Amino acid sequence: MSHSDQKTQNSRRLLLVGWDAADWNVINPLIAEGKMPALAGLIQRGVSGPLETLYPPLSPMLWTSIATGKRPYKHGIHGFSEPDPNGPGVRPVTNVSRRTKALWNILQQNDLQSIVVGWWPSHPAEPIDGVMVSNHYHTVADADPDKPWPMSPGTVHPPSLREELAKLRFHPGELMPEHILPFVPNAADVDQESDKRLSVLGKMLAECISVNAAATALIQNESWDFMGVYFDAIDHFSHGFMKYHPPRQDSISEQDFELYKGVVAGAYQFQDMMLAALLSQVDEQTTVMVISDHGFHPDHLRPREIPNEPAGPAAEHSPIGIFVMAGPDVATDREILGASLLDITPTALRVFGLPVGEDMDGRVLSDVFAEPKFIEPVVSWDQVPGECGMHSADYVPDPVESHAALQQLVALGYIEDPGEQVDEVVENTTRELRYNLARSFMDGNRHLDAVPILNECWQRWPEESRFGVQLMQCYLALEQTADARLALQSLIERKQKYAETAKNELEELLKQLQEDGVDAKDMSDEQSRRFRDLRARATLNPYAAKMLEGSLLFAEQNHEDALACFTEAEQFDQQRPEVYVRMGQCLRELERFDEAAARFQDALAIDPRHAAAHLGLCRCLLRQDRLDEAEASARSSLSYRYHNPWGHYYLAAALIRKRLHDQAVESLELGIQQNPNFPEAHAALVKLYGGPLMNPLKAEVHRGKEADARARIEDVKQGRLAPLPTQSPRQQAADEAIAEPLSRITINEHAVKAPPEKVITIVAGLPRSGTSLMMNMLNAAGLEILTDGQREADEDNPRGYFEYLPATQLRTNNDWLPDARGKAVKIVAQLLPYLKRDEQYRVILMDRSLDEVVLSQQKMLARRNNGSKQSADATDPAALKRAFYQQLTRVRAGLEQLKCPVMSVPFSLCQNAPSDVATQLQEFLGTELDVPTVAARVDPSLYRSRGR
DSSP states (O other), rough: GGGGOOOOOOOOOEEEEEEEEEHHHHHHHHHHHTTTTHHHHHHHHHHEEEEOOSSSHHHHHHHHHHHHOOOHHOOOSSSSSSEESSSSSEEEEEEGGOOOOOOHHHHHHHTTEEEEESSSSSOOOOOOOOOEEEETOOOOSOOOOSSOOOOTTTTTGGGHEEEHHHHHOOOGGGGGHHHHHOOOGGGGGTTTOOOOOOHHHOOOOOOOOHHOOOOOOOOHOOOSSEEEEOOOOHHHHHHHGGEEEEEOOOOOOHHHHHHHHTHHHHHHHHHHHHHHHHHHTTTTTTEEEEEEESSSOSSSOSSSOSSTTTGGGGGGGGGGGEEEEEEETSSSSOOOOOEEGHHHHHHHHHHHTTOTTOOSSOOGGGGGGGGGOOOBBBBBGGEEEEOOOOTTTTTSOOOHHHHHHHHHHHHTSOOOOOOOOHHHHHHHHHHHHHHHHHHHHHHOOOHHHHHHHHHHHHHOOOTHHHHHHHHHHHHTTTTTTTHHHHHHHHHHHHHHHHHHHHHHHHHHHHHHHHHTTTTGGGGGGGHHHHHHHEEEEHOOOOOHHHHHHHHHHTTTOHHHHHHHHHHHHHHHHHSOHHHHHHHHHHHHHHTTHHHHHHHHHHHHOOOOHHHHHHHHHHHHHHHTTOOHHHHHHHHHHHHHOSSOHHHHHHHHHHHHTOOHHHHHHHHHHHHHHSSSOOOOHHHHHHHHHHHHTTTHHHHHHHHHHHHHHHHHHHHHHHOOSSSOOOOOOOHHHHHHTTTOSSSEEEEOOOOOSSSSGGGEEEEESTTTHHHHHHHHHHHHHOOOOOOOOOOOOOSSTTTOOOHHHHTTTTTTTOOTTTGGSEEEEEEEEGGGGSOOTEEEEEEEEEEEEHHHHHHHHHHHHHHTTTTTTHHSSSHHHHHHHHHHHHHHHHHHHHHHHHTTTTEEHHHHHHHOOOOOOHHHHHHHTOOOEEEEEEEEHGGGGOOOOOOO
């Protein structure tokens, strides 16, 4: 049955408003003062509650999880930036890396139209049925309002709306004093020559106004069933000004506090005004959601220092965002507990009467509906065929895989190295994407998948202790305590070594600055960055060291010594709830339950929303037979971290002892759903079904599942299991589309439009696809070859490479192309997009099995690295094939735009029927050839890397 048959009447609409970093701890006081009436009205006529974030709490990853119902390791967005597949360097993260359908794609397949504004990431705009305005729309490029403000291609779909929407953008230069004064009443006292904070505030404000302008225009003038609008303003205002928010921190001067203390509250009130504008355009039949991806600490939990790592500012985020929902089918005046970012798309689908996908990690929030209804799920929306408005799978190569392919070409010597500085930036970006992927695996309880990534990162960057810390945490989660101890020992040794080195470098830097007469406040940005980096690396963190040591001792069942470590850690920092949670866990294992409960209460006094503290308290209360309180604590824990199998397990433990067996079964099954390898939950179900519920058949089923789970856990401990697959159906389909090589020569219909002496003949293809062989054949045909002979023949190409050094530098310099007129030149396929448009070309494109290409490249790399198989196999062959295939797809599309003649030649045909190839070359080139001589240049003995 078509899912469009399940579509509700078109009167059902959903408006989803995203406020990045909005936090209840800021909102609630403002609502109490009557300063956020629009949001307060929604809460009053609907439901609300906390919204659990994911880790790492990085906005592009989180908002993609919100839009897909899937964790980052499934959807493919892993950070803020990514390698640019079009060349060296990096670019802001794009949506082309997303490997699965978003909510608006699913809705399109059910004849529902969407408007999406500003979603992060949504650039380039997807060709959906409706309107998409990408997250590049509102970004201000230049502070000067008189300078051009172009909108980058791909910002708006459909393009017909581009011009009108561009006019709606609001530039900071248009701001008047009355725009700024509500945020900074004493703005006139600011010396704007030395204090740039007002200009920063102005940019944030203008960009927020631009998003709102586009949203309010589209909601009035375009047809829609779903509208999603994302505002980043609260997050930006918070990162810039939360440090000045009341109460004043010791590190903030009275003057700065008085100037900027109202900025964050002003941002929330301004955002509420914009919500009111959107709500004025919808009726009561429209369901409205207002959500945030995480919170932002506004109180004593604000970090005193930002971690010295690329995503360090995320330390200011709170793990609890906001969830508000109101509408015709929504319950009223009800608090919703246990909601997660992953639940937004499943719940939105339910609004439209559509099923969730079984491959989604979230669930429908049934409690939000006045009359919950169950709809049978589909296996995966990614498997539902038909146009959905996504970019095609080969739209742009995966950026990480593309970078790996680029590096392979550099290593093989086929293209110029883009330079150490550029390469370092790309490598560091790739590192962060990999690290974030590992953190996502950990958050999804897939520690086994995270281990190889973290090992790889720590080996490559041994001075980055964060990789070692997370690796140790993985080993602890996998109960591999011996490996965890080795990791801790290595962490300590490396930290001491690199701290000493950094200390010496810091002393040298300070000495140099003193000699140059540079004061601390006068340091350049680069000097300041290096100073902060060295200072952080030179400092040992005794709190962290004791917490790590204590965690390991706890895992080794040495609870007394672990408690001593955590007690020492407390001396270094009394403001972190984690230390009291760990102390409580030790005391609980030592059966000192009153003391343990007190420590968990200490943690909750610091952070009332700490899920682990609530759960720890629950376990103490269970041992004290305080069952109602234990149940309440378990539910409190799950309200802040619903995706916690142990939380459901201990809630079930309380329910069992209260003889609420059916509710206990529900909790245990939720725990198993979140962690299929959960033997303790299966064991509890065995007892329930074998006892009070009297269902021996189900008891036997769970007894078998318990045994299977224990066996798998043991396999994990012993390293006998491979990581679970992460490919989405969409990626699998893309892989299956990697076609077999051509079996015959193909020539397009375009003709040469210039005399032979003006035409550049290009032999292109992937390295090891037969380009050197074709150059050899053209040489025998009498064509003049543009080559410098610098790369000499070797074992890999005994008959020569026929290369020209400037051709490997085409990306950065194409001024040499006129020298190739009337000649043949070899160019790697990936560089063809950098050809000049005002030249005449004919292209011979070599086509070879990608299995053979990758195998031949690996053999060549091994020989170049003195037989080192490790260096040759450093990149996943499947990833290389995927990247090469997508790159070739784009190259062919680009050649079609050039409208030049292209002859695609199968490498296998050159080997098996060289005379046929030579004959068709004669036709393509339009000149008489000595066919036997040309064919004789093929030496079948050199065909050494054959497909399997």
